[in-house]
Amino acid sequence: MNTIALTCTDITVDFDGFKAVNGVDLELARGEVHFLIGPNGAGKTTLVDAITGLTPYTGSVTKDTPGTGAVELRGKKVHHIARTGIGRTFQTATVFDNLTVAQNLDIAAGAHRTPWTLLRRRRHLPETVTATMDRIGLTGHADTPAGILAHGQKQWLEIGMLLVGDADVLLLDEPIAGMGHDERETTGRLLHDIAADRAVAVVEHDMDFMRAFASRVTVLHAGAVLATGSVDDVSTDPRVQAVYLGTKETADAHTA
Template structure:
């Protein structure tokens, strides 16, 4: 599928209120098809809460649509069926099962407990493609619990791919990764964006500068700035939030 036929994410006046406190306060965001959008901001800015709202984990008002389908008000599994996939800061894989078995379960191949214990002669095309994409084809029979930290994150992304997710919402995917793992993950995001829309919540500014196509900066529940990496770093409002004064060097934004 080309990016022309991929779907984009459209958020309008999104609000999430907890006990009178607006964790997300009237946010508008457009993520076009094929984008690799990074959402950044200080702790408490509302980044993860925004993704929670889009994926049905918290109640929200306003609008969040993907491919023209409204997401707010739907149950989590209904949102998943619309092609929305999400990872969390800690990878949620079945550590006692192999890479292939994890992907089997995510794909819903219908293999029962007894057949799961046997190695089979063939692998469904979608599962095989996912293993290749995440670089784990040669580790298909390794237990997920024995994988390196970065590999577990890639496996979780693979579990979204076999579900044919078209919007990937990734929460700090490179946290705790080595330099080489971060580089591989960034290249993977670019590959995935050829057929999907990718949104990344991230604190690693070096990773952002290398692989973000566009950036949304949030602060105190609102959208503070948006644009290319260079545009966001040069924005005095962003410099003020991160460093406390607008005259700070743009290159230092996000390092504090």
């Protein structure tokens, strides 16, 4: 049975009276690739911003780590939340363009090293860096500046930087945006590989990608959870069909 890594309870984000996220409950389990889907403005990215400390909210977010127990994240600084093992990516990859793939990973793995040792060239890379390069398919690009990588490769590098930083809850915001078919397939397989011992949440609009790679799906609409379950469960839910396929009036009727 998959263990719960992150629990969100009654998360609400209020922007001057507008509830961008409204009473959301969510559980992310190790061993699952959990997709967060919904129309534009549904609150998906705002929810991730809340979890990672970028946006104030009411409610509770707890991170559970085997051996240490649950930690409440609300009110903690962004860097403190990251240290609990929560990592995120953005729609545009944030890597050090002028540094090589190996250097990007080495820096991400070296949170406890001095700035000088982070920047100087080392004879031997740590095992975690070399193993991660292989895992994300970039071993052949170890000495390639990140700025000239293909779009998909940059996304894989950013995911790799989370892995070497010991993140065990990964929140990925549209990781396949701009990718071709082969890159998308490679990314989907990578996510399932990572999720073997981690919790992975993917904010996504691409329904074909979701159907191919989701273990579990939560559908958000107007800031609230509309449905949660397997791909088959949410695909056949009439409320979900209304939001994606019906008129606004039909969707409102189903969510009233």
